[in-house]
Amino acid sequence: MKDRKLYDLAEDIRKCTSCPLSRGRTLAVPGEGKIDSGILIVGEAPGAEEDRLGQPFVGRAGKLLNELLETAGIDRSDVFITNCVKCRPPKNRNPNTLELKTCKKWLDSQIALLKPKLIIILGRVALKNLTGKEKIKDLHGKVSEFDGQKYFVTYHPSAGLRFKWIKEVLFEDAKNLKKILAHLKNK
Numbered sequence: 392m393k394d395r396k397l398y399d400l401a402e403d404i405r406k407c408t409s410c411p412l413s414r415g416r417t418l419a420v421p422g423e424g425k426i427d428s429g430i431l432i433v434g435e436a437p438g439a440e441e442d443r444l445g446q447p448f449v450g451r452a453g454k455l456l457n458e459l460l461e462t463a464g465i466d467r468s469d470v471f472i473t474n475c476v477k478c479r480p481p482k483n484r485n486p487n488t489l490e491l492k493t494c495k496k497w498l499d500s501q502i503a504l505l506k507p508k509l510i511i512i513l514g515r516v517a518l519k520n521l522t523g524k525e526k527i528k529d530l531h532g533k534v535s536e537f538d539g540q541k542y543f544v545t546y547h548p549s550a551g552l553r554f555k556w557i558k559e560v561l562f563e564d565a566k567n568l569k570k571i572l573a574h575l576k577n578k
């Protein structure tokens with residue numbers, strides 16, 4: 392039943408024309424992964440490879456994400472991965488406020504269906520979109536709770552591709568996440 396609802400939701404997202412990003416996309420990227428793992432990963436927006444294939448995190452940032460998940464002891468096929476906006480912004484610019492606001496209905500519906508125990512936030516845009524908070528440097532690498540939902544915040548992998556120090560922080564955060572998940576499992 393939950394599978395069916397998530398499938399229908401993905402179909403609706405693929406047809407969505409609610410914001411101007413629909414005009415430039417090749418394929419919308421609803422997200423993919425396991426429904427009942429209790430972990431949802433939320434990035435910013437699809438890039439070129441994601442737009443071409445209709446899948447999240449399959450480009451260079453996706454490769455780094457895979458390494459980070461491995462460091463955190465997470466099997467990628469065991470979690471659900473999506474983005475704040477489901478269509479690629481032109482030239483990979485940040486999604487604007489209107490686009491984020493318009494697309495939030497889809498992310499909210501996914502969260503309502505998946506009921507994740509932990510949402511892993513990748514980057515500043517997703518942090519603001521989901522929690523209203525802006526200071527990633529104060530929140531990364533640990534679990535925070537807002538409105539009854541637990542979040543683990545870290546930087547976006549694409550920032551790790553641009554800056555060596557962020558890549559190092561990402562791997563430190565991934566190691567912390569491994570410990571946190573082990574602790575949550577034993578609770």
Ligand code: SF4
Nearest residue numbers: 407410413477478494
């Ligand atoms: S970005 Fe979101 S709101 Fe905009 S067209 Fe794509 S799915 Fe619809």
